[in-house]
Amino acid sequence: MNEELDSQLSAMFDDELPEGECELLARRLSRDPLLQARWACYAAIGAAVRGEMRSSSRLAKQVSVLIAGETDLAPADMRTASTRARFALSRTWQAIAGAAVAASVATLSILWLHGAGGAGSVPAPTLAAVIPTSTPAAVEAPASYVVPRAAEARMIVPATELAKYVVAHSEYSTPVNRSNLLSALMASEPAATGVPAELPAYGNDPNPHAEQAR
């Protein structure tokens, strides 16, 4: 994994990646097992830092050692682990990583859908909430850890401006579409943060017709 990609992933986990890049990376993440493993690492680190792996602090320590050694945690790589201790660790870790990967990919899919679909408001589960632990999840978080913002903050809330366009457009739609368009505006949840939402930055998704169109 190159440094830039790693940096992007880290920024995405900290919710500091621009919306357009986030969308692209989410797509890549859904396809790339190595990237998924790295994402699982971040999820596990987050959980460990927040104390959610307190009951298995030895495991957390070993995980940290593995991560420090730049070991990829893809299942195939884990199967080829040479030492017995590492193999034992990998079996436990595999379960955690599997759950974390599944959760994070699911979360990302939801976030991506919110980005593409706009106005959904299904609360995305936080990564920590689904990592199996034997202690309650509600533990105090050290100030140094940047907790990813909840899904609502990423949601594309229809700006008033966008609502104006949709309303103006609906006058020229078929009756069924007109009703659906206005219904969708109804169903859009208000901005959780109160910050006016702008149209999100457009990524690098190529327009196959751009040359023709121009």
Place this chain on the structure above:
Amino acid sequence: MPNKRVRERLTWVALALAAAASAIAQEPRQWLERMNQALTSRNYDGVFAHWQDGRVEMLRIIHRNLNGRITERLASLDGSGREFIRNGAELSCYLPDKRTVLVSHSESSASLLTSIPAIDGKTAGFYDITDVMRTRVNRRNTRVIAVTPRDEFRYGYRLWIDESTSMPLKTQLCDAHGRVIEQVVFANLELANRIPDAAFRPDVATDGFQWVRNDATPAVSAGLPNLSALWSALRLPPGFRMTVRSAQLLPGAHDPVAHLVFTDGLASVSVFVESGFATPADQQTVAGVASVGSASAFTTVIDGHKVTAVGEVPPNTVRFIATSVTKSEPAVAIGSPGH
């Protein structure tokens, strides 16, 4: 002589069969037309579930046609509390979460009854419209009409149309792969002879709300037609054609925007062109995609103008149209007959 009589009879039989086949082929399309007519011209009061992205919201719609004047109220019964109330040419959007009421006056809304898009032969060229089956929805007999797009520039529909009233009791919007992306199902629907004015009053208390209107001054109105005449689209997705070229003031705006409408007879896309976005920084600021429900939007900057395309079509279609907008010659649809 007997052979001649046989040939004549066979000819008549063939003609009758052809006529019957034609009638059958047209029937699904006629169901759509009857449905559009019913939605616009009937009086009704119904509660329906609007499903999208795995989320369901209950809404109520009350629609009245009183001597050609349309009054309509659409209200969220769940979270947002938003309401849309149309009274003739005036459409008010109550957005309690933004403590705002948008009020727009539209010339077109006065003629909703006559502005139903025609589903003509050209439209049928870009969709397969079929009568799938008869079934029951909410204890009523319905026809299921499937409208399947032939390319990825438009969405498809599945419509459960009440056989006796032509009202759609259930509708699904589907992508090019048939996946449902939006669904509306009526829980109850009453057709009333008379609906009182009181039914169209909002539940929202608007104390302290900001009212944003699009009242045009005479000076601004006088300049509107010239603005829209400047803009058109160089190329369009197959089947789309420009049907409206106008200029209007959006609620709260000081300057008019050019408003172009493109349609294939079922799906439509509006393009809004606004001035005052001249720099590359503006491009970075405003360019992007967004969506509200099944509607996609794409914004870009062309010749110092912000161009926004909005429509109930896939994102690529609004992007295609928005990036085709220019001050030059009128558009031709790519791949359309004759081009």
